[in-house]
Amino acid sequence: MLLLISPDGVEEALACAKAADHLDIVDVKKPDEGSLGANYPWVIREIRGAVPADKPVSATVGDVPYKPGTVAQAALGATVSGATYIKVGLYGCTTPDQAIEVMRGVVRAVKDFRPDAFVVASGYADAHRIGCVSPLALPDIARRSGSDAAMLDTAIKDGTRLFDHVPPEACGEFVRLAHDAGLLAALAGSVKREDLAVLTRIGTDIVGVRGAVCEGGDRNSGRIQPRLVAEFRAEMDRHAREHAATPAAS
Numbered sequence: 001m002l003l004l005i006s007p008d009g010v011e012e013a014l015a016c017a018k019a020a021d022h023l024d025i026v027d028v029k030k031p032d033e034g035s036l037g038a039n040y041p042w043v044i045r046e047i048r049g050a051v052p053a054d055k056p057v058s059a060t061v062g063d064v065p066y067k068p069g070t071v072a073q074a075a076l077g078a079t080v081s082g083a084t085y086i087k088v089g090l091y092g093c094t095t096p097d098q099a100i101e102v103m104r105g106v107v108r109a110v111k112d113f114r115p116d117a118f119v120v121a122s123g124y125a126d127a128h129r130i131g132c133v134s135p136l137a138l139p140d141i142a143r144r145s146g147s148d149a150a151m152l153d154t155a156i157k158d159g160t161r162l163f164d165h166v167p168p169e170a171c172g173e174f175v176r177l178a179h180d181a182g183l184l185a186a187l188a189g190s191v192k193r194e195d196l197a198v199l200t201r202i203g204t205d206i207v208g209v210r211g212a213v214c215e216g217g218d219r220n221s222g223r224i225q226p227r228l229v230a231e232f233r234a235e236m237d238r239h240a241r242e243h244a245a246t247p248a249a250s
């Protein structure tokens with residue numbers, strides 16, 4: 001399982017760089033603009049320069065409206081700025097067809113410029129609270145749009161977590177659907193260390209965190225701490241070892 005960490009700017013990205021041995025992807029966002037809030041192009045560029053070259057930089061394009069042209073142009077902006085993982089939160093899409101239209105525009109805009117870039121179609125575990133496409137629709141939306149991964153995060157950061165909205169069995173189904181479609185499955189949403197056993201067992205490819213590696217577990221007032229990134233990674237590794245040692249159920 002890969003570890004994606006979301007700093008809110010250059011200062012926290014430098015904290016990620018200090019913990020670079022313990023993480024896989026640095027994900028630039030602007031949390032005060034929403035769960036997948038987009039940061040400025042110059043911040044993406046500066047962070048690309050600050051983290052080791054072998055660590056991919058991801059950028060969120062925002063909790064986007066159903067405006068395919070606007071979103072495609074924003075996604076290209078993130079790519080030109082140096083991000084190679086482009087994450088789109090399909091906040092304003094109420095039907096799978098709308099979401100596919102948005103993601104097709106993103107895939108074309110991004111891959112015309114950078115064919116090896118990785119496009120992530122993200123929905124929300126708490127979609128029922130905001131009226132957007134349902135979580136289990138994401139793998140098919142990602143597949144039909146040519147995206148590379150399907151993701152879930154939570155839209156409303158009020159202390160509720162991924163499993164409060166999409167229980168472990170349903171997250172397992174999400175991962176299965178993504179894998180059947182040839183995609184990676186990414187899961188996030190106030191994930192804590194105690195969730196790692198389940199996330200490992202169901203075969204999650206990428207886990208995204210912020211709050212869990214911030215001081216005091218607080219994604220807003222806390223800052224990312226390299227020590228907490230290392231501890232989170234150690235826990236991931238422990239679960240990976242235990243899972244590998246567990247005989248597969250027949």
Ligand SMILES: O=C[C@H](O)COP(=O)(O)O
Pocket residue numbers: 004006027153157188189190191208209210211212219
């Ligand atoms: O992409 C991952 C998100 O930044 C998760 O943030 P969170 O762990 O604070 O919910």
